[in-house]
Amino acid sequence: MKTALITGVTGQDGTYLSELLLEKGYHVFGLNRRKAKLNDGDLTNILRNKNFEFLDGDLQEINRLNQIISSIKPDEIYNLAAQSFVPYSWTNPIYTCDVNALGVLRMLEAIRLYSPDTKFYQASSSEIFGKVQSMPQNEITYHYPRSPYGCSKSFGFNITRNYRESYGLFACNGILFNHESERRGMQFVTRKITRTVAEIKMGLSKKLILGNLDAKRDWGYAPDYVEAMWLMLQYKNPDDYIIASGEEHSVREFTELAFKNIDIDIIWKGTGLNEKGYNKKNDDLLVEVSKKFFRPAEVDILKGDSSKAKDILGWKPKVSFKEMIKRMINFDINEIKRSVN
Numbered sequence: 001m002k003t004a005l006i007t008g009v010t011g012q013d014g015t016y017l018s019e020l021l022l023e024k025g026y027h028v029f030g031l032n033r034r035k036a037k038l039n040d041g042d043l044t045n046i047l048r049n050k051n052f053e054f055l056d057g058d059l060q061e062i063n064r065l066n067q068i069i070s071s072i073k074p075d076e077i078y079n080l081a082a083q084s085f086v087p088y089s090w091t092n093p094i095y096t097c098d099v100n101a102l103g104v105l106r107m108l109e110a111i112r113l114y115s116p117d118t119k120f121y122q123a124s125s126s127e128i129f130g131k132v133q134s135m136p137q138n139e140i141t142y143h144y145p146r147s148p149y150g151c152s153k154s155f156g157f158n159i160t161r162n163y164r165e166s167y168g169l170f171a172c173n174g175i176l177f178n179h180e181s182e183r184r185g186m187q188f189v190t191r192k193i194t195r196t197v198a199e200i201k202m203g204l205s206k207k208l209i210l211g212n213l214d215a216k217r218d219w220g221y222a223p224d225y226v227e228a229m230w231l232m233l234q235y236k237n238p239d240d241y242i243i244a245s246g247e248e249h250s251v252r253e254f255t256e257l258a259f260k261n262i263d264i265d266i267i268w269k270g271t272g273l274n275e276k277g278y279n280k281k282n283d284d285l286l287v288e289v290s291k292k293f294f295r296p297a298e299v300d301i302l303k304g305d306s307s308k309a310k311d312i313l314g315w316k317p318k319v320s321f322k323e324m325i326k327r328m329i330n331f332d333i334n335e336i337k338r339s340v341n
Contacts, residue, residue, distance in 0.1 A: 244304025
């Protein structure tokens with residue numbers, strides 16, 4: 001039986017990856033920070049599986065990481081743990097970089113010293129490209145991060161590649177572009193949109209407040225993307241891969257499609273911070289813009305070229321942008337119904 005260690009196991013990607021590996025017959029160890037909040041709804045199937053075990057630990061604790069990796073010597077490690085909320089990285093840059101950058105280095109050192117045959121996956125991010133220098137972005141596109149989060153992820157990417165080239169470790173970077181799902185945290189803009197739209201549908205909220213409506217992202221569905229993580233560690237040679245849909249959509253478009261799922265067409269009036277979205281049928285105000293949700297340094301557009309992953313790994317996304325939003329909206333509506341009944 002193969003063994004895998006997943007850091008960040010309680011997050012969106014961690015839960016989906018755990019389910020995938022358990023289905024494939026792995027024994028899965030999930031690293032869990034002692035302060036981490038467990039979402040039992042996302043972990044129910046995992047916790048019931050006899051081949052899943054929680055381990056207490058943190059990417060800031062080098063001695064604990066050394067102890068875990070030297071004792072279990074997993075076949076595969078998936079490093080998904082991170083301070084992953086970009087706005088938070090401006091108010092807490094030191095913590096963000098300690099976890100997202102030095103945490104990767106601690107993991108790689110533990111592997112090098114105690115389990116050099118372990119295959120390592122590092123969760124990189126499209127935020128490393130920031131102020132993009134070419135369109136679309138591929139594996140060799142210049143890094144121009146625009147946040148402490150993006151900077152920390154760029155270090156994680158480069159130190160992973162460096163340990164692969166310096167020490168011969170089987171270490172891969174998955175440069176995953178934005179990927180969402182019903183399990184996305186409420187602080188992220190996509191889930192904020194779908195949840196608020198669901199609340200408007202159920203009469204629990206009156207309007208949605210957003211930041212930059214024109215920011216464009218390459219959005220995909222998280223379960224599709226965690227499959228790519230696994231595929232990277234099954235290929236004969238370690239390498240770095242872009243995982244993306246190849247499409248860019250604005251926050252404005254995401255919002256419009258979310259409202260269409262509850263049979264509301266949005267019309268926009270005004271410009272800049274004074275722009276507002278109204279229900280086309282009755283002119284009710286449903287969307288406003290607030291300066292507090294803008295970033296200090298904006299990332300205007302991200303769009304990935306996943307040709308390499310498609311050609312080498314045989315990976316391609318299955319769930320479309322529209323279908324992803326529909327699934328998220330339906331989930332949030334049903335969750336609200338359950339909570340009020």
